[in-house]
Amino acid sequence: MAQNVPQEGPPEGVRPDDPAEIGRRVLRLRGERGLTQRQLAEPAYTPAYVSTLESGKVRPSEAALRHLAERLGVGYEELATGRPAHLxxxxxxxxxxxxxxxxxxxxxxxxxxxxxxxxxxxxxxxxxxxxxxxxxxxxxxxxxxxxxxxxxxxxxxxxxxxxxxxxxxxxxxxxxxxxxxxxxxxxxxxxxxxxxxxxxxxxxxxxxEALLLLYTASIAPYMDMGAHARAAQAAELALALAPRVDDPALVAGMHRGVARTLIAEGRIAEADASLTKAQELYRHLHIRTELAHCHWMRGYVHAQDGDLERAENELRTAREILASKRAALFTEQVEVELADVLRRRGKTEEAEALLRPLLLTSGADDMGGTETDEALAVETGGDETGAGTLGARRGAVHAGGAHRLLGLIAEERGDTERAEEHYCAALSLLERSSAVGDLADLCRLLGDLLRRTGRVEAAMDAYRTGLGHRAAPGTTTLGPAPAAPPM
CATH class of the missing domain: 1.25.40.10 (Tetratricopeptide repeat domain)
Structure with missing residues (x-):
């Protein structure tokens, strides 16, 4: 099968519409067609003009280029820019x-x-x-x-x-x-x-389309920051814009984003219906990553609704699709949420086996890990520069979630020291990312742990910090929300 090989372009730093480049093209094409300068020029121009043009000493007008292109049997754009026809x-x-x-x-x-x-x-x-x-x-x-x-x-x-x-x-x-x-x-x-x-x-x-892209994209950071009212407003505006957008992928993304606000409002059936619409569109479009995100969010919906078996099935499906596409970061994020469901279902060892490789900085990816490995992972939040690990600069919210889950697992086993290390590592990650709702929950967990181990003053500090995050949810850097466009 013939390959589409690009033609040789001008030297680096030289524009293809530079007079010298145009002159070289005219000279090359004239030679290929066996035309003299007079034959190319007549009847509208002189041979001297063609000679001057071919030497790059004059920039030809559009009219001249159109005349020359017609005589040379090429398109105007190809002669003017060097781009092959239909490129x-x-x-x-x-x-x-x-x-x-x-x-x-x-x-x-x-x-x-x-x-x-x-x-x-x-x-x-x-x-x-x-x-x-x-x-x-x-x-x-x-x-x-x-x-x-x-x-x-x-x-x-x-x-x-x-x-x-x-x-x-x-x-x-x-x-x-x-x-x-x-x-x-x-x-x-x-x-x-x-x-x-x-x-x-x-x-x-x-x-x-531009507004729908922006409103849909803003839902996730608003939700993670605890700005639920602002997320709901963005979702309403996205829904209002959707009928005016022809791109089905954009509309599917809108339905997926809106589902998050419906979940926060306890409207589980509506959230599931919105995700079903998104799934149908993505399946029709064969967009596998976004389809996986729908399974991922449906897993979250079922987990919120207490149906942990269906949640596990949806999250495993999402994980399988993303892993097959080698979408590394998204796969790791799903694994954190799957581990949460597994822990709640009593499958603690499987949950821990999923979480530890996401945070370790060495190859100790089994459940046991070494003391040094675990301590380093808690201290640094994982190897933030390498693929395959979550950390402060790569999936910080889910890295915090992984530490939170490992803390819960350690606490359930009676290892309060290790639990505290994980909670503190999670707190550090979530404070950097301003994930307010998760921060408040984590402060409560840490406060309960500190109170049970007799450190009442430290526990009170943790509770106060959590209340502070809960009392001032989700302010963004601009203050008031963006004005709504006229619909």
Missing amino acids: AAGLRLRLTDARRALATGAPEDAAELYRTLYEEALTHALTQEQADALLGLGDCLLEAGELADARDRFAAAEHLLADEPLPRRVPAIRGRATAHLLTGELRYACYLLESTLDELNAAGLHDP
Whole structure:
């Protein structure tokens, strides 16, 4: 099968529409067709003009380029930019193929496609296609858990689109916010999303798709910060926008996000119905990662409702899908939530076996682990730079959750010293990420432990800290919530 090999582009740092580059193209094409300068020039231009143009001493007008393109039998754009005919359309088609590869396969495989497409778009100065390739690469890196690299790709895409209208830059901003959220920087994620919403509304740029992306993305950090009212407002606005959006993947993401607010309000049946809609759309679109997220959240819904057997089944399904796609960070996060359900079902050893490898800094991945390994894991929150471990800069909220669960397991076994170490490690991680609801619960656990071991004053301090977090839930860096767009 013939391969699509890109044509050789101009030297690095030289624009393809530079007069010298255009002159070289005209000279090459004229030679390939066996035309003299006079034959190319007539009847509208002189041979001297063609000679001057081919030497790069003059920038041809659009009219001149159109005349020359017609005489040379090529398209105007190809002569003006050096891009082969239909190159941009071909690249966009292959970007769709890369998106499909990410939806159905491993992120590193899709990443190779996106890197190739980015290089081709760069060679031919196709800014939009460069940005789309960077966005896709950022999504691949998010799935792989390489959060800093993902953030850099989204920032590069946003920079490329700096002169474009704000709605065009929203996917890159949302990607950056998601990377910060997964890192545990909840407040900064909210800042990015809220400031963009305010800018869109202030400029009257009420683009439904851009607004739906931003409102849906803001639900998760709001919920983790305990700002449930603000999350509910974002969900209502997303629901109102959905009928005006044609992209089914965006609508499915909205249904998944809205389910979180319904769960918080105790509307379990409605949350399950919302997730069912999302699952149907993702299944139809063959988007496996997002389908796994639906199973993941349905597991959470059933766990909240006390149906632990169904919760375990849904979470195992989510874990299986994500592991098969090699989506490392998401797989680890699901394993933390699965471990919680397993512990509640009395499967303590299996829960512990899931949790320990997520936090250890060495290869001791069995339940026993060494004293040194465990102490180091508690102290550092895991190896934050390597793949396969949760920590302060990689899945901080779930890293805190893993320590919390290990603390509960240790406490149930009567090992109060180890339980306290895990609770304190969890507290450190969650304080950095401003996960208010989890912080309040953790302070209560720590306070109860300290009280039972006779340290009443320390217990009172822990309770006061928890009450402080509960009393001032979920303020974001901007203060008032973004203004709602006119519907």
